[in-house]
Amino acid sequence: MPRSPKLPAPSFELVHHTLDNGLRIVLAPDRSAPVVGVAVLYDVGFRSEPEGRTGFAHLFEHLMFQGSANLEKLEHFRYVQSSGGMFNGSTHFDYTNYFEALPSNALERGLFLEADRMLGPRLTEENLANQLEVVKNEIRVNVLNSPYGGFPWIYLPNVLFDTFANSHNGYGGFEDLEQATVADAKDFFNKYYAPANAVLAVGGDLDVDQTIALVDKHFGVIKKRRAPKRPSFAEPALTAERRATHDDPNAPMPAVAIGYRVPDPVGSLDAHLANLLLSEVLSDGDASRLQQRLVHRDHLVTDIGAYLGEFGDPFDERDPTAFTITAHYPDARSLKAILRAVDEEIEQVAQSGLVVGELDRVRTRLVSVLLRELDSVLARTLEFAKFQLIYGRAELIGELPGRLAAITEDALRAAAAELRPDRRAVLELTPSGHAPTAGGAK
Amino acid sequence: MTTTSITPVPALTKPRKAHKLAVADTVLDNGLRVVVVRKPGVPIVELRLRLPALSAKPSRPAQASLLGETILTGAGGLDRVGLAGTVQGLGGDLSVSVDADRLMLGGNVLATEFAQLLALISTVLTEATYPAAEVATERERMVEHLTMARSRPGTVASEALGHRMWGEHPYALDLPLPDAVAATTAAQLRKLHADIVRPDAGVLVIVGNVTPARVLDQLARAFAGWTGRAGAGRVPALPTPPSGPLLIIDRPGSVQTSIRMGGVAVPRSDERYPALQLANLAFGGYFSSRWTENIREDKGYTYGPHSRIDHHALGSTLMFDVEVATEVTGPAMLETRYELGKIASLPVTEAEVDNVRQYAIGTLALSTATQSGLASTLSALSAFGLGLDWILDHPQRLSTVGVDEVSAAAAEFFAPSRLTGVVVGDAAAIADPLALLGPIEQ
Numbered sequence: 001m002p003r004s005p006k007l008p009a010p011s012f013e014l015v016h017h018t019l020d021n022g023l024r025i026v027l028a029p030d031r032s033a034p035v036v037g038v039a040v041l042y043d044v045g046f047r048s049e050p051e052g053r054t055g056f057a058h059l060f061e062h063l064m065f066q067g068s069a070n071l072e073k074l075e076h077f078r079y080v081q082s083s084g085g086m087f088n089g090s091t092h093f094d095y096t097n098y099f100e101a102l103p104s105n106a107l108e109r110g111l112f113l114e115a116d117r118m119l120g121p122r123l124t125e126e127n128l129a130n131q132l133e134v135v136k137n138e139i140r141v142n143v144l145n146s147p148y149g150g151f152p153w154i155y156l157p158n159v160l161f162d163t164f165a166n167s168h169n170g171y172g173g174f175e176d177l178e179q180a181t182v183a184d185a186k187d188f189f190n191k192y193y194a195p196a197n198a199v200l201a202v203g204g205d206l207d208v209d210q211t212i213a214l215v216d217k218h219f220g221v222i223k224k225r226r227a228p229k230r231p232s233f234a235e236p237a238l239t240a241e242r243r244a245t246h247d248d249p250n251a252p253m254p255a256v257a258i259g260y261r262v263p264d265p266v267g268s269l270d271a272h273l274a275n276l277l278l279s280e281v282l283s284d285g286d287a288s289r290l291q292q293r294l295v296h297r298d299h300l301v302t303d304i305g306a307y308l309g310e311f312g313d314p315f316d317e318r319d320p321t322a323f324t325i326t327a328h329y330p331d332a333r334s335l336k337a338i339l340r341a342v343d344e345e346i347e348q349v350a351q352s353g354l355v356v357g358e359l360d361r362v363r364t365r366l367v368s369v370l371l372r373e374l375d376s377v378l379a380r381t382l383e384f385a386k387f388q389l390i391y392g393r394a395e396l397i398g399e400l401p402g403r404l405a406a407i408t409e410d411a412l413r414a415a416a417a418e419l420r421p422d423r424r425a426v427l428e429l430t431p432s433g434h435a436p437t438a439g440g441a442k
Numbered sequence: 443m444t445t446t447s448i449t450p451v452p453a454l455t456k457p458r459k460a461h462k463l464a465v466a467d468t469v470l471d472n473g474l475r476v477v478v479v480r481k482p483g484v485p486i487v488e489l490r491l492r493l494p495a496l497s498a499k500p501s502r503p504a505q506a507s508l509l510g511e512t513i514l515t516g517a518g519g520l521d522r523v524g525l526a527g528t529v530q531g532l533g534g535d536l537s538v539s540v541d542a543d544r545l546m547l548g549g550n551v552l553a554t555e556f557a558q559l560l561a562l563i564s565t566v567l568t569e570a571t572y573p574a575a576e577v578a579t580e581r582e583r584m585v586e587h588l589t590m591a592r593s594r595p596g597t598v599a600s601e602a603l604g605h606r607m608w609g610e611h612p613y614a615l616d617l618p619l620p621d622a623v624a625a626t627t628a629a630q631l632r633k634l635h636a637d638i639v640r641p642d643a644g645v646l647v648i649v650g651n652v653t654p655a656r657v658l659d660q661l662a663r664a665f666a667g668w669t670g671r672a673g674a675g676r677v678p679a680l681p682t683p684p685s686g687p688l689l690i691i692d693r694p695g696s697v698q699t700s701i702r703m704g705g706v707a708v709p710r711s712d713e714r715y716p717a718l719q720l721a722n723l724a725f726g727g728y729f730s731s732r733w734t735e736n737i738r739e740d741k742g743y744t745y746g747p748h749s750r751i752d753h754h755a756l757g758s759t760l761m762f763d764v765e766v767a768t769e770v771t772g773p774a775m776l777e778t779r780y781e782l783g784k785i786a787s788l789p790v791t792e793a794e795v796d797n798v799r800q801y802a803i804g805t806l807a808l809s810t811a812t813q814s815g816l817a818s819t820l821s822a823l824s825a826f827g828l829g830l831d832w833i834l835d836h837p838q839r840l841s842t843v844g845v846d847e848v849s850a851a852a853a854e855f856f857a858p859s860r861l862t863g864v865v866v867g868d869a870a871a872i873a874d875p876l877a878l879l880g881p882i883e884q
Contacts, residue, residue, distance in 0.1 A: 084804015133742025
């Protein structure tokens with residue numbers, strides 16, 4: 001057996017600060033390149049949407065780009081881009097982020113732009129009507145007009161979870177989106193977009209004292225408002241298997257998603273990390289167990305993957321989160337054999353553990369992937385903000401290699417033992433449509 | 443809404459210069475060009491090995507694609523699982539991608555394990571066996587993957603546009619045809635490997651936490667046994683894409699229409715290139731562009747249009763893509779043609795050019811600020827004999843482009859009469875509205 005490499009751990013200088021209005025700030029200076037990342041995360045996602053307003057958190061995210069206290073519509077984009085930077089935002093189950101990557105000479109401008117919309121976005125009928133159409137087109141291009149669109153993240157929660165918060169479609173139904181009003185948006189902003197409900201992270205080419213002064217100047221003027229109390233969204237483990245089907249008129253071949261409820265990713269971090277390593281043992285690359293068995297030995301599936309976190313990011317959600325296995329396969333009659341093979345492979349880990357060297361190689365690769373993702377200043381800044389928001393400690397990122405190194409084979413066996421057939425939700429995707437026209441030109 | 447007491451947007455401060463990078467750019471004894479850049483950051487090394495594979499042989503796309511899927515399934519006494527497990531244990535990843543121009547072996551690894559990954563790559567390059575059983579499995583999987591790819595409306599549209607622009611030229615085929623894949627044998631792959639997996643026309647880019655001089659020694663040692671010359675194929679020059687009627691491909695029930703258009707552009711070495719790059723950004727190459735501000739932010743017809751310049755070995759192209767809601771296909775095409783005609787006929791503004799200039803300079807710096815981004819950019823540039831100097835000098839070129847030159851480039855390349863177009867959508871709903879605007883063909 002080759003020796004396994006010593007796992008490197010990233011080290012970051014992190015500085016914390018909190019404004020009087022409650023805004024939490026994480027600064028991560030790194031002067032190796034003249035670029036900065038700016039990220040604001042608000043503690044509100046799909047799970048906090050009111051009933052009858054599915055998709056509202058995401059629609060509202062769009063409205064945050066439509067002008068703000070001191071800026072006309074279109075100005076936000078233009079100021080970022082004409083500074084040589086890029087921007088975006090995204091809505092998740094538990095939070096919503098807004099971010100920029102900029103040359104470091106635009107740092108103050110970036111802070112101003114984020115502060116200006118925290119001060120107040122321009123919530124008008126015209127902007128709402130325009131962005132409603134844009135969001136509907138986003139859903140068309142990513143879901144309604146696309147084979148396997150939204151599978152399984154939109155549809156599996158409805159089978160796996162029970163409460164409205166956890167089970168509804170986060171992109172939203174058109175009928176709900178069309179009901180959204182400017183008044184709804186104002187309420188949502190007032191309730192969830194308080195400075196005390198947000199984290200600001202700034203990373204890269206910055207001076208700490210100067211940046212704290214700039215943050216104070218631009219965000220300090222925003223009035224303090226009470227942050228909403230976040231309810232627990234936790235749900236107990238399933239006790240009986242659930243099955244459902246999802247018709248996809250665009251898909252040419254069937255697919256399946258198997259979901260399991262797993263322990264609290266924050267409160268039971270070690271159990272969560274064991275699940276993370278298990279997902280890699282099962283499906284990372286050609287040496288993984290599910291690939292070997294279902295793709296190459298049994299020829300049952302075209303592709304198979306296992307992942308933790310409903311968006312595939314294991315650290316993106318609080319309780320509850322999911323362990324998901326998805327597969328595409330050519331023959332609709334194979335589902336039973338696929339489920340049996342998956343169960344046998346998981347059972348094998350639970351009963352017999354791993355082979356010599358397997359945990360080390362999987363762990364080494366996982367740490368390498370975590371490190372590689374931190375090379376970009378923007379990605380790093382977003383991670384600091386996310387870990388601060390979800391875990392309360394941005395420092396945890398640097399500790400992950402050490403935490404992963406301490407996870408034992410027994411912990412993976414215990415994790416595998418929880419992924420039983422009676423605890424899973426199975427969603428079968430059935431191609432229901434006329435196959436689209438053959439590819440290529442006439 | 444009116445706002446009082448407007449806060450001014452902060453000005454940019456003095457830009458800070460990027461650190462100089464240590465680079466080695468040389469040709470090994472076996473003819474392989476190597477570019478090594480020291481870029482500290484995370485303890486990872488990125489590599490990109492680019493091997494030319496352009497050929498007029500009709501069997502080439504299927505064979506090259508299948509070679510890419512099977513090159514890592516047997517070499518040096520290791521099978522698929524052995525190779526994958528070894529790479530994983532180094533904290534590494536290797537994958538192959540193929541297009542009409544080249545085969546690309548890309549990967550990354552923990553910096554401490556770099557030499558071991560090189561040794562493994564050398565074994566694959568000189569000893570890949572292409573086991574018949576692996577080839578058989580991948581043949582089937584590839585046909586399934588192609589079925590899934592061709593169920594995406596965007597893929598159907600791109601393929602149709604390729605055929606329309608390039609006719610019988612090898613560039614017309616973006617993805618291999620299933621019958622050609624099914625007919626490919628392991629013996630053909632071994633022969634193709636002997637033909638194109640040769641060092642003399644290849645370029646290897648290495649970027650990461652490395653010392654260039656030391657890496658050159660490691661490369662010379664690792665690749666000493668890899669020799670031979672690639673067989674040079676004759677490929678016809680690219681034809682001029684025809685204009686002509688808009689081709690409509692029916693996709694009954696489609697909720698969106700996929701619009702694709704293309705025309706000629708110029709390569710980076712052309713003196714008009716910087717002006718064309720800026721004209722493209724102003725038209726549809728970034729969010730604050732005319733096309734996006736019109737059909738997304740004003741009218742909500744789409745989630746987002748994009749225009750871009752693609753560089754291929756035989757020529758560069760100007761490409762346009764957008765998905766619009768079926769019921770607004772006619773108006774969206776009207777606005778698109780209006781914006782094309784406008785930028786081709788009327789001068790661009792000074793402010794517009796200033797904005798895209800800063801955006802181009804800033805985002806070049808951002809996209810090359812990561813190890814993987816710099817490696818991919820250098821690899822793409824290497825196909826045209828360009829290197830790090832091009833990245834360093836390009837901001838200067840962009841700074842000196844005048845508004846008149848940008849207007850001239852727009853007039854030369856954006857005229858709608860010079861573009862080839864196809865749409866994929868519900869013909870029953872979109873044919874009549876599109877026919878109002880100009881000739882169509884179904």
